[in-house]
Amino acid sequence: MFKKVNSAAYSGLDSVGIEVEVNTTKKGLPGFNIVGLTSKAVDESEERVKTAISNSGIEFPRRKITINLAPADIPKEGSFYDLPIAVGILASVMNFEIPEKSLFFGELSLDGSLRHTKGALPLALFAKNNGFGNIFLPEDSANEAAVMEDLNVYPIKDLDQITAYLLGKKEIDSAVYRREKEEKESPEFDMEEILGQEQAKRAAEIAAAGGHNFFMMGAPGSGKTMIARAISGILPPLTESESLEVTEIYSISGNTGPGSGLIRKRPFRAPHHSISKVGLIGGGSKPMPGEVTLAHRGVLFLDEFNEFPRSALESMRQPLEDGQLTISRSKQRVKYPSEFMLVASSNPCPCGYMNHSEKECRCTPRQIFNYQKKISGPILDRIDLHVSVSAVDIEKLKKERRKEKGESSDKIRKRVEKAREIQEKRYMKEKIRTNAEMKNRHIKAYCNLPEKTEEILSKAASSFNLSARGYFKMIKVSRTIADLDGEDVIRPKHVAEALQYRAKTTEDKAF
Amino acid sequence: MDTHLKVGRVGEEKAIEMLIEKGYEIVEKNKKNDYGEIDIIVMDGKEVVFIEVRSRTGEKFGSPEETIRKRKKDKIKKNAQAYMSFKNLKNRYRVDVVCIVFNQNMDIKRMDHYKNITL
Numbered sequence: 001m002f003k004k005v006n007s008a009a010y011s012g013l014d015s016v017g018i019e020v021e022v023n024t025t026k027k028g029l030p031g032f033n034i035v036g037l038t039s040k041a042v043d044e045s046e047e048r049v050k051t052a053i054s055n056s057g058i059e060f061p062r063r064k065i066t067i068n069l070a071p072a073d074i075p076k077e078g079s080f081y082d083l084p085i086a087v088g089i090l091a092s093v094m095n096f097e098i099p100e101k102s103l104f105f106g107e108l109s110l111d112g113s114l115r116h117t118k119g120a121l122p123l124a125l126f127a128k129n130n131g132f133g134n135i136f137l138p139e140d141s142a143n144e145a146a147v148m149e150d151l152n153v154y155p156i157k158d159l160d161q162i163t164a165y166l167l168g169k170k171e172i173d174s175a176v177y178r179r180e181k182e183e184k185e186s187p188e189f190d191m192e193e194i195l196g197q198e199q200a201k202r203a204a205e206i207a208a209a210g211g212h213n214f215f216m217m218g219a220p221g222s223g224k225t226m227i228a229r230a231i232s233g234i235l236p237p238l239t240e241s242e243s244l245e246v247t248e249i250y251s252i253s254g255n256t257g258p259g260s261g262l263i264r265k266r267p268f269r270a271p272h273h274s275i276s277k278v279g280l281i282g283g284g285s286k287p288m289p290g291e292v293t294l295a296h297r298g299v300l301f302l303d304e305f306n307e308f309p310r311s312a313l314e315s316m317r318q319p320l321e322d323g324q325l326t327i328s329r330s331k332q333r334v335k336y337p338s339e340f341m342l343v344a345s346s347n348p349c350p351c352g353y354m355n356h357s358e359k360e361c362r363c364t365p366r367q368i369f370n371y372q373k374k375i376s377g378p379i380l381d382r383i384d385l386h387v388s389v390s391a392v393d394i395e396k397l398k399k400e401r402r403k404e405k406g407e408s409s410d411k412i413r414k415r416v417e418k419a420r421e422i423q424e425k426r427y428m429k430e431k432i433r434t435n436a437e438m439k440n441r442h443i444k445a446y447c448n449l450p451e452k453t454e455e456i457l458s459k460a461a462s463s464f465n466l467s468a469r470g471y472f473k474m475i476k477v478s479r480t481i482a483d484l485d486g487e488d489v490i491r492p493k494h495v496a497e498a499l500q501y502r503a504k505t506t507e508d509k510a511f
Numbered sequence: 512m513d514t515h516l517k518v519g520r521v522g523e524e525k526a527i528e529m530l531i532e533k534g535y536e537i538v539e540k541n542k543k544n545d546y547g548e549i550d551i552i553v554m555d556g557k558e559v560v561f562i563e564v565r566s567r568t569g570e571k572f573g574s575p576e577e578t579i580r581k582r583k584k585d586k587i588k589k590n591a592q593a594y595m596s597f598k599n600l601k602n603r604y605r606v607d608v609v610c611i612v613f614n615q616n617m618d619i620k621r622m623d624h625y626k627n628i629t630l
Contacts, residue, residue, distance in 0.1 A: 029584075029608055029628040030576045062576065062623070 001025075001092040005084040006103050008126045009076060010119050010252055012287065012334030015126035020081060020104075021068040022088030028064040034085075036069030039077045048079075048108045049086045056112035056159040061093040075331060077286055080117045082108035083136065086159060087166070096166050102134040103127050106141070106156065113158040116140035118254035121247050124148040136162060140258035144251060146177040147244070147262055181261040187233035187268070189226050192408040196392045197223050203387045203501055205412050208234045209419035210480030211434030213320070213342040213382060215305070215503075218389030219359075220352045224345040227389075228301045231343060232268040233409035235299070236417040242297045245337065249296055253289050267298030267340075273307040280312045281319060287327040287334040292319045295340035305344040306374040313379055316342075320382045323437070341436075342383065346375075356391055384436060384473050385501040419483040435480045443472055447479050448489050456492045460499050474498050521617060522566025523550055526609040529622060535560065544597070546590040559604035561591045566611045569620075575610040579628070588629055605629070 005020040032046050054060045067085055069076050083106035091098050105123050106114045117138055124145035127135050134152040137145060142155035153175040156162050164170040191201060200216060204227055207214035214231075216224045238246060243262045250256050250263060271279065271291045282290030292300060302308060319325040319338035326335045348354040349368045354361040363371075380386075423434055426446055432438060438446070449457070461471050475490070477498040482490045527537060535553040542549045551562040563583075565575035587606050595604055605627045612620040 027626065029579060029625050030574075062574070 001095070003088045003092045003098060005088045005091075005098055006132065007081060007084040007105055008103060008123050009074065009078070010122045010126075011074075011332055012336060013122060013248055013252065015122050016071075016074060017126070017130065018074070018076070018081075019070045020084040020088055021070060022085065022092055023066045023068075024061060024063040024089065024092045025066075026063055030062045030064055032065045032067075034067045034069070036067075036072045037075045038069065039075065041079050042069070042076045042081055045079065045082050045085055048082050048110065049089065051110045052082070052108040052112040052159055053086060053089065055110060056163070058090070058094075058159075058163070061089065063093070065089060075286070078119070079107040080105050080119065082106060083114065083138075083156070083162075087136075087162065090159075090163055091166065094163070094167065096168075098166070099134060101132050102136060103132045104136045106136075106138040108159070111158075112160065114138035114140075114156050116258035118256070119252050120144040121147065121244075121251040121256075124151060124153065125248070127151060142175040143178055143181050143259050143261045144247070144256060146175040147247075178261060181259055182264050187230060187409070189230040190233060190409045191227075191230045191412055192406045194223055194226050194230060194406065195397055197227065197389060199500070200224075200227050200387050200389045201406070201412075203385050204228075204231050205234060205416060206477065206480050206484065206501070207231070207341065207343070207385050208412075209416045209435075209484050210384075210423070210476070211341055211436040212384035212477065212480065213436070214344070214385045214387070215380070215383045216343075216345040216387050216389050217348050218345070219356050219391045220347060222389045222391045224389050225303055228299075228303070228343045228345060229268070229270075230409060231299055231301075231341075232266055234412045234416055235266045236413065236420050238264055238266055238297060246297050249289055249293055249336070253294065255294070267295050268301065269295040269298070269340075270301040270303060273302070273304050275308065275312060277309065277312045277315050281315045281325060281327070281338075282336055283327050283329070285329060285331065287329055287332065287336075289336050292316060292325070292338040292340060293336040296337050298340060299343055300340045301343045301345075303345055305346040306371060307346075310374060310376070314376060317378055317382070320379075344383070345389075348372075348388070355388070357393075358391070380503055381469060383503070384477055386503045387501060388504075415484055418486070419480065422483045422486070435476050435483070438476055438479070440472060443475055443479075447475050449475070450489060450491075453478075453490050453492050453495055456495050460495070464499070464502065466502070470502065474502065477501060518566050518568055518613060518617075519564070521613075522609075522611045523564045525611060525619060525622065526562065526564045527551060529609070529624070530562070533624075542594065544590065544593055546593055547586055549587070549590055549594065552594070557602055559591075559595070559600060559602050560607050561587060561594070561604065562607045562609055563587055564609045564611065566613065568613045568615070568617075570612055575612060576608075576623075576625075579608060584629060 001024055003022045007018045007020055008015045009018050050060055084104040087104055107117045109115050120137055120141035121144045128148050128151055136154045136156055139155040139157050142153050146153045154172050155175045165172050218224050243264055247263045269291050280291050282288055282293055323339040324337045349363045350371050351362045353359040478490045478494040481494040481497050530553055535555055537553050539552040542552055549561050550564045553560045565578055567575045591606055606629050608625045608628050611622045614620050
């Protein structure tokens with residue numbers, strides 16, 4: 001008997017409907033065949049489905065079973081076809097109807113229970129956009145999908161339960177979204193724990209407020225890493241739509257835990273510098289998101305910036321510029337978002353003590369030149385804020401420890417949130433959200449420069465030899481500083497502060 | 512004779528009984544040629560039917576159906592073709608499988624006849 005079960009597959013962040021057609025017949029030798037451009041994980045579904053059905057106390061039908069995953073020309077990946085296949089087989093031998101407008105999705109365990117399966121949220125989105133009213137999926141993945149309103153999400157524990165439901169013997173309560181399951185995790189460091197380094201902390205605040213990329217250079221042990229890790233604590237929480245975007249990415253890459261809900265915390269990704277190009281920007285024969293996409297709407301922290309492979313860093317140019325990237329492979333093309341804030345840190349030279357107040361640098365000029373040239377100009381060009389972090393004076397540290405703590409992350413975050421609110425209002429009619437994303441025409445429209453400010457800017461441009469891009473960068477950073485001050489007009493003091501964070505060329509420092 | 516060979520022999524006998532009862536005309540038994548052996552050849556009206564018999568005692572170690580894989584199917588098909596051309600027959604032909612499961616006392620627990628397995 002022929003049965004059809006609906007499911008969906010994702011390619012990138014988009015989903016396509018897949019029809020699982022199951023035919024069982026008494027003619028011919030009993031057997032099990034899956035067709036439709038299947039991958040290994042789908043082929044192995046045969047063993048899982050067979051064992052799960054017999055372990056659910058149902059004798060596996062001695063019939064010739066043919067399964068077609070249509071459309072047949074799309075490559076099928078993943079283990080989530082288990083449930084639609086099993087339901088199709090059971091429907092055709094036990095002769096029950098499959099409810100209309102329903103999607104089935106989930107990986108089976110050998111004992112007949114359903115396992116947490118990645119990709120529940122994109123599936124729910126697909127269901128909503130394509131008029132499927134019901135989705136049946138593993139209990140552990142249900143909370144993720146239950147975020148969608150006007151959708152009946154049925155959490156399934158095991159095959160017994162769903163068979164009883166489809167036979168009309170038992171009801172299943174549709175899942176209600178449980179907010180308490182949302183991921184809440186406080187950042188590792190609070191800004192108040194970082195002693196001294198006022199300039200770097202201020203720069204971090206500006207970076208967070210305007211979404212600017214941020215680069216710190218300094219001696220080992222000066223607190224660069226601590227500051228970077230504390231940044232996630234001063235960023236405003238994700239908005240509802242941002243939260244959906246981030247959770248979707250984490251869902252398809254299998255980074256959401258069983259029973260979890262929406263991700264509310266801004267992502268903070270800190271990959272080790274041994275990362276490959278594909279690891280950083282994503283890829284593979286079935287393109288998966290890389291770190292730049294996992295850091296979408298959050299922070300990508302690259303510690304020891306010049307230890308990263310050059311090819312990996314250079315491949316970051318396009319995602320940095322466009323906020324999205326397209327990964328093309330022979331079989332498919334996938335678009336992933338990558339709107340992240342880059343926070344990078346490095347030592348000034350191989351020994352780490354160049355320009356140090358006490359210690360002497362042991363590096364030759366050649367070594368320093370080679371070390372610093374690892375980061376290319378185009379990458380540095382895309383970073384708005386450059387700060388050198390000097391080593392902390394131990395004596396001062398001792399004194400400060402006795403004194404009260406510095407400003408807490410909560411306090412700083414309040415200011416950042418205010419600045420972001422101003423930006424949101426300002427860019428309501430535009431596609432951008434933050435100052436860092438401004439293009440030249442936005443600068444013209446939204447950066448109110450009085451004569452005095454203009455004067456300072458042009459003076460700085462000539463004396464510091466600023467390039468055209470450097471000039472506009474300066475205005476962008478000034479805009480953010482003015483927003484932090486709550487001022488609509490950019491004053492000379494704002495520009496003066498912005499000038500401190502400009503990129504210093506290699507020649508400035510080394511020679 | 513070893514037990515498993517005996518089971519096979521008894522299975523073939525039982526299959527023949529069943530086939531006769533169904534009205535097939537037995538043509539050959541254990542016909543050997545270069546490719547191997549065909550258990551039973553019968554006529555179903557004008558159609559030549561090559562029958563492979565699979566017998567097992569109990570299903571604890573899997574069903575007899577599972578023991579027929581692609582390789583065995585191909586072998587039976589080749590065998591059938593060779594027989595047809597050797598005898599210069601122009602009839603239609605097909606391959607069937609009879610699966611028999613015995614219990615400990617060699618009583619038949621179930622016997623299934625699958626028609627045209629190369630379908």
